[in-house]
Amino acid sequence: MKPITLTHLDLTIDLAAHRVVKDETVAVEFAAEPGSLMSLEGPNRYAPGDALITGATGERWVVSRDRFDAKYVAHDGVTQGHAGAYRNVPVAVLAKQMHEAFSIARSEAGDVLHGEAGDWVMQYAPGDYGVVKAARFAKVYKRAS
Structure with a gap:
């Protein structure tokens, strides 16, 4: 199955997104x-x-x-x-675990990152994205209180 391409993602309105903090x-x-x-x-x-x-x-x-x-x-x-x-x-950012392979540009016209099912798409600010592998996410991110 072809990975989905995420564009104009806004995790502030996504009920499946979580606020997390890296440590x-x-x-x-x-x-x-x-x-x-x-x-x-x-x-x-x-x-x-x-x-x-x-x-x-x-x-x-x-x-x-x-x-x-x-x-x-x-x-x-x-x-x-x-x-x-x-x-x-320690700053809270938005994260959403993806259930299928995906890609997203780090920023407008930025490098394209790729994730697999189970990885997390991160939104650091409007138009500023990242991808974190599931195993790394589990080790360094905690839910924000």
């Missing part, structure tokens, strides 16, 4: 030049200064520098803006 310490490097890395969900292009993140469960992904500075704080003696350990700022 994780990650390893961060900052890109010196433009490039791309392949996450489990698809390609992640990056620009100089963007954060190249390795999660506690080994997955890798990219966060643009402006978003990174708002979402992560230095941890274990690391100076903000330097490579090392960072903790996510």
Whole structure:
């Protein structure tokens, strides 16, 4: 069966969506030049200064520098803006577990990410999406109170 393509998704009005918070310490490097890395969900292009993140469960992904500075704080003696350990700022986001394979663009005209049945589509803000594999979701996300 062909994966469904999600467009103009708004989890704020989806009764199957949950508010969740990530709790994780990650390893961060900052890109010196433009490039791309392949996450489990698809390609992640990056620009100089963007954060190249390795999660506690080994997955890798990219966060643009402006978003990174708002979402992560230095941890274990690391100076903000330097490579090392960072903790996510606990902010509730919307998540919905999908029951069939799917794809969604990270942003308007952004990289396309892919999920399998059981994976979660994330909405961080209007027009800002992600995909989290089911096993990783179970390890690092908790329902927001």
